[in-house]
Amino acid sequence: MVRMISVDEAQARLLALASPLPPIEVELTRAVGHYMHGPLVATRTQPAADLSAMDGYAVTSADFPGPWRVIGESAAGRPFLGMLHAGEAVRIFTGAHVPKNADRILIQENAAREGEIVHATQDQSPADKPHIQHAGSDFLTGAEILTQGALLGAGQIALAAMAGYGKLCVGGRPRVAVVATGDELVAAGTQCTAAQIPSSNSPMLRAMLSNLPCDVIDGGILPDDLAALEASLAHLAAQADVIVTTGGASVGDHDLVQPALLNIGAKMDFWKVAMRPGKPLMAGKIGDTIMLGLPGNPSSAFVTATSFLLPLLRYMAGCQTPFPELQEAITTRDLPAGGMRAEYLRARVGEGRITPLNTQDSGLTHSLSHANALLLQPVNAASRAAGTIVQYIRLP
Structure with missing residues (x-):
């Protein structure tokens, strides 16, 4: 029987599979969204005179x-x-x-x-x-003006330009193959039969990756066919630093992603995480390529991508603090006691107050579109009344 591990343990084990990529040099105007490789030291004093x-x-x-x-x-x-x-x-x-x-x-x-x-x-x-x-009131020659791993936005770009830089040394760009699996899936925008559904996870993941310094490879939609999965995953492993799949990670007769990976020589590190939604999450390596299998339900894929995929890519791209920051707010609703899995409830937060959405079904996307936060209900948490301070992850 496969042991279900905690979110913290799974996150630590996932990062242990990876390493920050070698740095690259980019033009200043193309550095937005990257992470500094090493500290940035001013080459001039600003202002240079009074x-x-x-x-x-x-x-x-x-x-x-x-x-x-x-x-x-x-x-x-x-x-x-x-x-x-x-x-x-x-x-x-x-x-x-x-x-x-x-x-x-x-x-x-x-x-x-x-x-x-x-x-x-x-x-x-x-x-x-x-x-x-006064001269030097902004910074002096030789001063460290950006720390290693600093996220580069417009303000940081202005600072680097003023400090004398036209190019920056930043963390590398992971190559990420995004793959959907399932015979029932058709490409978004394609007319569906009653037995089919549009593939929403791949467009969703690509949207989530759009603000990260990474290059996305479209792995398409793969059928529930062992030979086809083996061939496609082996091909993608030769191109990508990370392969992320959605669907096929559970224990049903048609959940073939893990068998396909094992057949092409993958070494699986963990499978099943004590979280809701997102329990059937798996991770391992095919050679040097990291394999991350997310659940197929849209909200499950979203929550696990937020907690695992995005931090993994940030870490590989040079971020020093890749995991989402936990913030605090006052819940407007009573919360039941927690169970054996950490729960990530889609919620709305604003002005220091957070409200869990009425619908938490992991297969539904409408509530996902309304959420701007994930309210954390820890393992075995006591029931909490409205007005209690809770922790949450703010969504972009």
Whole structure:
């Protein structure tokens, strides 16, 4: 009899089958969604010099409130190269270099100018902000500005560009073959007979993978035929770092994925996880290729992909914290006692409160489309009343 293992043990054993892929170098504009390989160190100081944060006049506080005589102009990319002396000011614009000896900006709104003479109005005093961005106030040359494994979004790309980079060294891109199995499946958009259903798991998984740095191989829909499964899985194992199947992972006469894998030399690591939905989850390796078999019911496939497939790919792509973060909210409904399996309830969360959806049938997709969270009901949890703090996973 196959032992049913905990979610935590299954997650640890799955990652133990994998290793982070070798890093790759990508253009800065193509790095979004990747994970940093190693820390990123600034190659320049930003700002490289003191810059004005406002339009106005560069002056010295000792001369406040003026008057000053305007002796020149400093604009972004066209600095004033001289030095201020007592009673002198330089017209300055946002982002321009602050002249030597100037220690504050008299902002334009608070300046009164007649000809070449300018003075401060009563709206600005020496105690106000100097309106200067000092050299190195963002970062210094040699500073670590991104940590290893940092997820690269638009803000991180801007930071890397400002730090002097046009390319970045990031984690590798796993090649993932997505396969659906079952004689009853037809491609989405194809007219079905009463005995058929559209294949929803493959489009769903591809959507879930779309924000990850990976390359997806379409493994198609495979029939419940042992020889066909063996041939297709062996072919995909030669191309992919990970094969993910949906369906055929249980114990029925037509659940042939595991026998097919064993026949082509796969070594299975675990099968059956103490979770609902998603118990018939299996993992192993065909040579160097990781095999992950998800259940066929859409919600089961979704929950197991969230808890296993996505973390696996994040880890292989260089993420340091690949598993979804558990957050807390107050349940709006009573929860029954937990059983021998951890339950992941589709739910809606917002403003610190979470509501399990009425329908939790793993074969239904309508409730899945409404969920933005998975409420965790731990193994053997005591019953909990509405108003209790519970843990959940936030869905994208």
